[in-house]
Amino acid sequence: MQPVKYQRATTVAEAVRLLQEGGEYARPLAGGTDVIVQARERRREIDYFVDIKHIPELMHVRHDANGVTIGAAVPCYLIYGDAEIVKTWPALADATHVIGGTAIQGRASLGGNLCNSSPAADSIPAMIALGAVAHIVGPKGERDVPVAEFCTSPGRNVLGVGEFVTAIRFAKPEPGSGAAWQRFIPRNEMDIAVVNAGVYLRLDRNTVRDARVAIGAVAPTPLVVPEAAQALVGKALSDQTIAAAGDAAKAAARPIDDMRGSVKQRRHLSKVLTERMIRRAAERARGQG
Numbered sequence: 001m002q003p004v005k006y007q008r009a010t011t012v013a014e015a016v017r018l019l020q021e022g023g024e025y026a027r028p029l030a031g032g033t034d035v036i037v038q039a040r041e042r043r044r045e046i047d048y049f050v051d052i053k054h055i056p057e058l059m060h061v062r063h064d065a066n067g068v069t070i071g072a073a074v075p076c077y078l079i080y081g082d083a084e085i086v087k088t089w090p091a092l093a094d095a096t097h098v099i100g101g102t103a104i105q106g107r108a109s110l111g112g113n114l115c116n117s118s119p120a121a122d123s124i125p126a127m128i129a130l131g132a133v134a135h136i137v138g139p140k141g142e143r144d145v146p147v148a149e150f151c152t153s154p155g156r157n158v159l160g161v162g163e164f165v166t167a168i169r170f171a172k173p174e175p176g177s178g179a180a181w182q183r184f185i186p187r188n189e190m191d192i193a194v195v196n197a198g199v200y201l202r203l204d205r206n207t208v209r210d211a212r213v214a215i216g217a218v219a220p221t222p223l224v225v226p227e228a229a230q231a232l233v234g235k236a237l238s239d240q241t242i243a244a245a246g247d248a249a250k251a252a253a254r255p256i257d258d259m260r261g262s263v264k265q266r267r268h269l270s271k272v273l274t275e276r277m278i279r280r281a282a283e284r285a286r287g288q289g
């Protein structure tokens, strides 16, 4: 473990100040399930942890008439344990329910999963499918960035020095819409996705009016696949259009070979999971899921 200073922030303003003072090698500490391992193994240069879990608004799930705002440090178990989230955003409940195991879910946060910016992060394709937006605060003020535009390369993202995510916002789904997320892993749990996929659909009878498709672990960042959405929008949902969207996801995937899976397997899984999630999202859009 490298020597690391620790400070606990209790307000957003204090965290901004501490992170700015800490400079390039200061890091927010949420659940610590990624960053403590990285510091221990010296995989990242870190000399300062700013603990953000004691800032009240970062630990709240706040429902309102138009959606839900999830504090960036809220642990997974409070997300999939929230009855309204399970009912209204089941794709998010599904993704947070499989991150690590029970012990990890007691600490691991949605903000940490996003800001760690792993290409295989499980919640990110679900958040992209749901059109989530990250609220960022920093020395120059506040800004909102769609999760779809947040990650820039493996382990990197749009955050500048002193900036951090305070919350992630999910708008209420439109009538006739549904979303789904799934991953493939060789074991039942405690593994990193070989591929994961999130899909959002809005249907008008059987015609697709809107769609978003995102796949993970197949490129340097979680990948938005507009070609897969275009294969669906304006068309009747059929085996042919679903297969065309699956083919588009397969074509967009740019995976690597590693110990978890080969390029060929990952491309194949991109198609399989995309098609499966289109069908599940459609079921949910019809109120069947």
Ligand SMILES: Cc1cc2nc3c(=O)[nH]c(=O)nc-3n(C[C@H](O)[C@H](O)[C@H](O)COP(=O)(O)OP(=O)(O)OC[C@H]3O[C@@H](n4cnc5c(N)ncnc54)[C@H](O)[C@@H]3O)c2cc1C
Pocket: 027, 028, 029, 030, 031, 032, 033, 034, 035, 036, 037, 052, 072, 073, 098, 099, 100, 101, 104, 107, 108, 109, 110, 111, 112, 113, 114, 115, 116, 120, 121, 122, 123, 159, 163, 164, 165, 166, 190, 191, 192, 193
């Ligand atoms: C045994 C084990 C199993 C795991 N299984 C999975 C899995 O199945 N799927 C999966 O996707 N991941 C998995 N992970 C990785 C990890 O648990 C998740 O990525 C988790 O969501 C990270 O959240 P955290 O709160 O612990 O983040 P931390 O470790 O506290 O932080 C992660 C990174 O994000 C930064 N950060 C955290 N919060 C913010 C914020 N609000 N603003 C700006 N930067 C921030 C930190 O500085 C750090 O760089 C696993 C990890 C372990 C140890």
